[in-house]
Amino acid sequence: MTQTAAGWSLPLPAHDSLGSFYWRGAAEGVLLIQRCSACGLYIHYPRPVCRACLSRELSPTPVSGQGTLHSFTVMMQVFHPFFTDRLPYVVASVELPEQERLRVLANVVDCPVEEVRVGMPVEVTFRQLTPELTIPQFRPRPGWDGSTDAEAGR
Amino acid sequence: MSQTRVAVVGVGYSTVGRKTTLTWQDLVIEAVSAALDDSGLRPADIDGMTTMGGSVLSDAAMLGIGPLSWFDQDDFGPAFIQPAAQAVAAIQAGQCHTCIAVRVIKKGTFAPAVQSNPLSADGRVGGDLQFCVPYGIGGPWWAALMARRHMVEYGTTEEQFGAHVMAQRRFAALNEDALLRSEISLDEYMASRYICTPIRLLDCDYPCDAGAAVIFTTEERAADLAQRPVFVESYALSASGEPSFENLPDLTNQSPLHSAELLWSRTDLKPQDVDCAQLYDGFTIITFEWLEALGFCNRGEAGAFVEAGNTGLGGSLPVNTDGGACNVGRRHGANFCIEATRQLRHECGSRQVPSAEVALWANAVGFFSGAMLLTRG
Numbered sequence: 001m002t003q004t005a006a007g008w009s010l011p012l013p014a015h016d017s018l019g020s021f022y023w024r025g026a027a028e029g030v031l032l033i034q035r036c037s038a039c040g041l042y043i044h045y046p047r048p049v050c051r052a053c054l055s056r057e058l059s060p061t062p063v064s065g066q067g068t069l070h071s072f073t074v075m076m077q078v079f080h081p082f083f084t085d086r087l088p089y090v091v092a093s094v095e096l097p098e099q100e101r102l103r104v105l106a107n108v109v110d111c112p113v114e115e116v117r118v119g120m121p122v123e124v125t126f127r128q129l130t131p132e133l134t135i136p137q138f139r140p141r142p143g144w145d146g147s148t149d150a151e152a153g154r
Numbered sequence: 155m156s157q158t159r160v161a162v163v164g165v166g167y168s169t170v171g172r173k174t175t176l177t178w179q180d181l182v183i184e185a186v187s188a189a190l191d192d193s194g195l196r197p198a199d200i201d202g203m204t205t206m207g208g209s210v211l212s213d214a215a216m217l218g219i220g221p222l223s224w225f226d227q228d229d230f231g232p233a234f235i236q237p238a239a240q241a242v243a244a245i246q247a248g249q250c251h252t253c254i255a256v257r258v259i260k261k262g263t264f265a266p267a268v269q270s271n272p273l274s275a276d277g278r279v280g281g282d283l284q285f286c287v288p289y290g291i292g293g294p295w296w297a298a299l300m301a302r303r304h305m306v307e308y309g310t311t312e313e314q315f316g317a318h319v320m321a322q323r324r325f326a327a328l329n330e331d332a333l334l335r336s337e338i339s340l341d342e343y344m345a346s347r348y349i350c351t352p353i354r355l356l357d358c359d360y361p362c363d364a365g366a367a368v369i370f371t372t373e374e375r376a377a378d379l380a381q382r383p384v385f386v387e388s389y390a391l392s393a394s395g396e397p398s399f400e401n402l403p404d405l406t407n408q409s410p411l412h413s414a415e416l417l418w419s420r421t422d423l424k425p426q427d428v429d430c431a432q433l434y435d436g437f438t439i440i441t442f443e444w445l446e447a448l449g450f451c452n453r454g455e456a457g458a459f460v461e462a463g464n465t466g467l468g469g470s471l472p473v474n475t476d477g478g479a480c481n482v483g484r485r486h487g488a489n490f491c492i493e494a495t496r497q498l499r500h501e502c503g504s505r506q507v508p509s510a511e512v513a514l515w516a517n518a519v520g521f522f523s524g525a526m527l528l529t530r531g
Contacts, residue, residue, distance in 0.1 A: 011287055014280030022285070045282045045398065071303040071405055076348040079292020091289050091350070093299055093400060101403050107289050118306040135288050 010082040018046040021060040027134045031124045032060035042099045065124035067094040110139035157246040161376035161383035164193025165492040168365030181258045181365030182208045189367035194380030202253030204237035224250035232518030234487035241370045252371040257488040261361040296399035298350045301439040303405040314457030315438045316343035321466040326477025328505035334481040357438040362483030383531035384498045390416035391524040399520040409523040410447035425449040430507040432490030432515040435478040440519040487517035498530040
């Protein structure tokens with residue numbers, strides 16, 4: 001548990017869970033996604049078995065760190081006091097190029113909230129949230145021209 | 155259907171309020187008593203009980219219901235369609251003849267979280283939730299992801315969300331049992347505060363304390379009871395994909411599409427036969443998804459369908475005629491089953507859909523959902 005100035009603490013990820021590799025990777029500056037060694041399927045959130053082939057041989061695998069913003073919301077109300085001083089902030093679903101519909105959650109950083117757009121190209125960056133926890137975050141990819149909602153229409 | 159025909163024969167609510175002093179047991183007692191009174195049945199006439207919330211076996215014993223030959227309690231399913239579907243299926247299968255389905259909910263108290271999301275003893279968060287909490291999630295953030303994606307893919311607008319909020323509030327104004335009844339304008343909607351964009355406070359259902367109960371029985375037994383029966387024409391449950399709203403393969407619609415496909419495959423009725431629809435409105439985007447999934451409009455066209463006035467009183471498909479959970483309070487879909495039944499009994503007064511013969515109600519969204527089609531007996 002990490003105290004904020006106001007005395008509130010953010011629940012930190014559990015020790016030794018199926019997802020612990022994700023945070024260890026982030027601390028080392030690597031975005032790791034669980035992958036099936038037998039069939040190659042990427043799996044997120046991590047699971048104890050591959051849903052495609054039922055293999056139990058799964059391992060954290062580095063990915064490119066590139067992504068596309070699939071959807072997002074701007075949080076305007078605080079639901080945990082740890083985030084009080086951070087409003088407004090973006091919670092986004094980022095689609096990774098390694099596999100269709102493979103997505104991770106992140107905040108969009110290094111970008112004014114009002115400029116965030118669905119479809120914007122993003123890349124991973126790693127930020128220390130608390131002294132104990134570094135998390136993957138995403139920021140606009142260099143060269144993004146600020147264009148809007150590129151994926152409109154099916 | 156070749157199975158036993160099942161009827162809704164009794165519906166009832168507890169006292170409902172934003173902050174009542176009622177216990178869980180009080181809510182169950184009041185709701186079950188109201189449904190029994192409505193039907194003319196006595197506790198000993200009931201041989202099946204299904205619940206979401208409460209405690210099925212103690213609640214049945216407490217009320218003198220039984221002996222039970224069927225019971226089920228679910229704490230993480232697609233809201234009231236879960237106990238309702240279990241009740242109907244059990245009667246069709248001959249496991250019981252008269253089953254009461256109950257939903258009891260206290261303001262701000264949710265069913266236990268998904269099993270894979272435990273907070274461990276040291277206050278740390280495991281399971282899938284560990285990938286969300288560090289990013290400051292909260293409230294309807296996942297529904298906001300769905301709504302934003304729907305806007306981008308289909309051109310849905312915030313004004314269209316507002317049109318839905320206004321339309322169902324107009325129904326609430328006609329419903330004495332609704333908690334929020336004053337009409338709202340589009341300007342008021344657009345001025346209401348965001349919780350997490352594009353979702354505003356007025357897009358959210360209204361947490362309350364509420365118990366609700368619905369009694370199902372066979373067609374044969376329904377013939378002698380107090381109310382004109384309403385028949386279950388078709389129903390469906392669906393679970394589709396991983397149990398996380400934010401990680402759906404298709405954020406704009408998932409299991410409602412599957413529920414709808416199953417529902418229509420089990421009846422000769424068509425969407426155009428439906429006189430009114432009661433579609434889950436935990437957040438506005440959910441109602442939009444159901445309108446599209448059920449074929450009342452095409453994918454992506456719910457916003458325009460609503461904005462054109464189709465879902466209001468006198469529209470081609472009145473929707474959420476009790477005012478919806480945004481206005482009658484979050485009763486987790488039980489209100490939609492009860493309102494559909496009351497519309498088909500023609501007892502809804504100034505909000506009655508004239509000559510309603512077919513009504514549909516639908517629950518939940520994302521990876522789990524369900525729907526039921528009812529007809530006037």
